[in-house]
Amino acid sequence: MQKFDKLTGVAAPMNMINVDTDMIIPKNFLKTIKRSGLGKNLFDEMRFDREGNEKPDFVLNKPAYREAKIIVAGDNFGCGSSREHAPWALLDFGIRCVISTSFADIFYNNCFKNGILPIKVTKEQLDDLMDDAERGANATLSIDLESQTIQGPDGGKVKFEVDEFRKYLLLNGLDDIGLTLQKVDKVDSFEERQNASQPWLTVVAKV
Amino acid sequence: MSGPKTLFDKIWQNHLVEVQDDGTCLLYIDRHLVHEVTSPQAFEGLANAGRKVRRPDLTLAVPDHNVPTTDRMARIESEEGRIQVETLQKNCKDFGVPLFNLQDIRQGIVHIIGPEQGFTLPGTTTVCGDSHTATHGAFGSLAFGIGTSEVEHVLATQTLLQSPLKNMRITVEGALPNGCTAKDLVLAIIGKIGTAGGTGYVIEYAGKAIRDLTMEGRMTVCNMTIEAGARAGLVAPDETTFNYLMGRPMSPKAGAWEQAVEFWKTLPSDGGAFYDKEVTLDVSEIVPQVTWGTSPEDVAPITGTVPMPASFKVDGKPEAVQASLDYMGLTAGMAITDIPIDVVFIGSCTNGRIEDMRAAAEVAKGRKVAEGVRALVVPGSGLVKEQAEQEGLDQILLEAGFEWRDPGCSMCLAMNDDRVEPGQRCASTSNRNFKGRQGFGGRTHLVSPGMAVAAAVTGHLTDVRDL
Numbered sequence: 001m002q003k004f005d006k007l008t009g010v011a012a013p014m015n016m017i018n019v020d021t022d023m024i025i026p027k028n029f030l031k032t033i034k035r036s037g038l039g040k041n042l043f044d045e046m047r048f049d050r051e052g053n054e055k056p057d058f059v060l061n062k063p064a065y066r067e068a069k070i071i072v073a074g075d076n077f078g079c080g081s082s083r084e085h086a087p088w089a090l091l092d093f094g095i096r097c098v099i100s101t102s103f104a105d106i107f108y109n110n111c112f113k114n115g116i117l118p119i120k121v122t123k124e125q126l127d128d129l130m131d132d133a134e135r136g137a138n139a140t141l142s143i144d145l146e147s148q149t150i151q152g153p154d155g156g157k158v159k160f161e162v163d164e165f166r167k168y169l170l171l172n173g174l175d176d177i178g179l180t181l182q183k184v185d186k187v188d189s190f191e192e193r194q195n196a197s198q199p200w201l202t203v204v205a206k207v
Numbered sequence: 208m209s210g211p212k213t214l215f216d217k218i219w220q221n222h223l224v225e226v227q228d229d230g231t232c233l234l235y236i237d238r239h240l241v242h243e244v245t246s247p248q249a250f251e252g253l254a255n256a257g258r259k260v261r262r263p264d265l266t267l268a269v270p271d272h273n274v275p276t277t278d279r280m281a282r283i284e285s286e287e288g289r290i291q292v293e294t295l296q297k298n299c300k301d302f303g304v305p306l307f308n309l310q311d312i313r314q315g316i317v318h319i320i321g322p323e324q325g326f327t328l329p330g331t332t333t334v335c336g337d338s339h340t341a342t343h344g345a346f347g348s349l350a351f352g353i354g355t356s357e358v359e360h361v362l363a364t365q366t367l368l369q370s371p372l373k374n375m376r377i378t379v380e381g382a383l384p385n386g387c388t389a390k391d392l393v394l395a396i397i398g399k400i401g402t403a404g405g406t407g408y409v410i411e412y413a414g415k416a417i418r419d420l421t422m423e424g425r426m427t428v429c430n431m432t433i434e435a436g437a438r439a440g441l442v443a444p445d446e447t448t449f450n451y452l453m454g455r456p457m458s459p460k461a462g463a464w465e466q467a468v469e470f471w472k473t474l475p476s477d478g479g480a481f482y483d484k485e486v487t488l489d490v491s492e493i494v495p496q497v498t499w500g501t502s503p504e505d506v507a508p509i510t511g512t513v514p515m516p517a518s519f520k521v522d523g524k525p526e527a528v529q530a531s532l533d534y535m536g537l538t539a540g541m542a543i544t545d546i547p548i549d550v551v552f553i554g555s556c557t558n559g560r561i562e563d564m565r566a567a568a569e570v571a572k573g574r575k576v577a578e579g580v581r582a583l584v585v586p587g588s589g590l591v592k593e594q595a596e597q598e599g600l601d602q603i604l605l606e607a608g609f610e611w612r613d614p615g616c617s618m619c620l621a622m623n624d625d626r627v628e629p630g631q632r633c634a635s636t637s638n639r640n641f642k643g644r645q646g647f648g649g650r651t652h653l654v655s656p657g658m659a660v661a662a663a664v665t666g667h668l669t670d671v672r673d674l
Contacts, residue, residue, distance in 0.1 A: 084245065181363065181364060
């Protein structure tokens, strides 16, 4: 996993609520067995018409936001399907951070597994950041995960919360499977205890 | 923690392998369901790292999202879809994971087959790379959707790193009126609390209306919990649960059965247990529910009208409603029953079980699908299909003009060839009315199976009680 420590970039404003994972990456692009290459279809139905031409009004098609690294969006971002193709598509496009007042739980988890930082802010903070983002390429945001701050183009700082363990994994770009496998003894003994108290759980019929 | 506990607290504490200093929990996973769309990258990750599947015996795989429903033996037309299914078959073989293959009568939608086989059990943790894993909560299993990285984590370690969730109880009182089903009940709940109302919570459903539901109905309710933002829904196991599970192929056998039931009876929440949030709802006065917009919270009674955007006071919602109405081609103030329908879809992990087939056939009997309406019935599994055929439901539906298909996810998300065309309007028993969900430019109205048939035979959204 790519580590995340500091990020400075253009923030694209998506001033709408309930951006769902079907919007982020429609189902016709889920038929892949790879994690890469989804960026070209990020927000596909919002970004392109049926002939594949760019819709000029969509934020990521506007000259100022084509290189955006951050998305600032309304409430309940990432709701719907659990598809990890959503963060894969964001990452592949170059988005490393999403800022919103709230995120759907599964999407929020999926971001951290892919080196993307989802940041929850208050409504007032979001309004300010949305205003900053509306100013286009002249107004970049700087994110510092270590100090948990967002710095706006005018120098104003917003402090944000992040789970300590997730922060540690992101800062170091660590694979949590490797970490868990170091605890295999604990998993072994859990299974022994459970097998003694609920033996029926391990007797699954043969397929 | 010693005081009174909720059902969720009990399951959570029973599955803690380790609690880290910062509160992150390593949670043991008892049941892992796998399908072709969200697993290839996970198996690839295992292979690249030289890792094995720790407990293939607690894992069950099935292709469902991409599969054709016209002819089970047909070749999957989309090459990418076919490669995904073949990749699942290869991965299951390489890693020793049990698979219900396409030709197996037990094949079906992943959330239909788990309960059907008795793979889903009370007091367990169940996960799948699919948000509708919430379905299995109907059995008092803590069941939630995960991403592909987490699928890989479970395959490798049989555990997941999770932060504790909060407890919400939704108490549903009253008896469901005639013409109203579990689907109407859960749509009414989502309409009330919104699509983010459950974010960060596990929702325990309680009250008379829930107790009175069959397992099929409880599954419909828990299934759509994710549409209210909660990753998991729960119903305490009771006699209805035990009766459903007894004798299922993977349920505990003989001596173990009694021991299991004794344990399951200890699971319901203790009196005085703490809930971070409580919601109550009386369903004795509700009418059949339908969605008019592009978010599952956009719910109205069938007797109602399409709402005015300005009537919403939540920040950002009036704009979202206007965008919804533009997309849906609807005018604020029009009667819901004036909305014409082109396509009807009956099926999905929400409403693809035998009871749903019966409910559809009951309304369809002696009626005909209206001219110009295309109507599909897609049973949730090969076994549901077989049972429906034994009961003669397929004949009733075929005579009424419905198509009777092979099992799969089908038009719920249109990853196979079953899709709603641009501008068409579908009355669907599925779970999501997002833009383009059922096909690019398609418009979805979520309803119960009986309401879907009512729309099919009249050609517009119709109150099933008026037929």
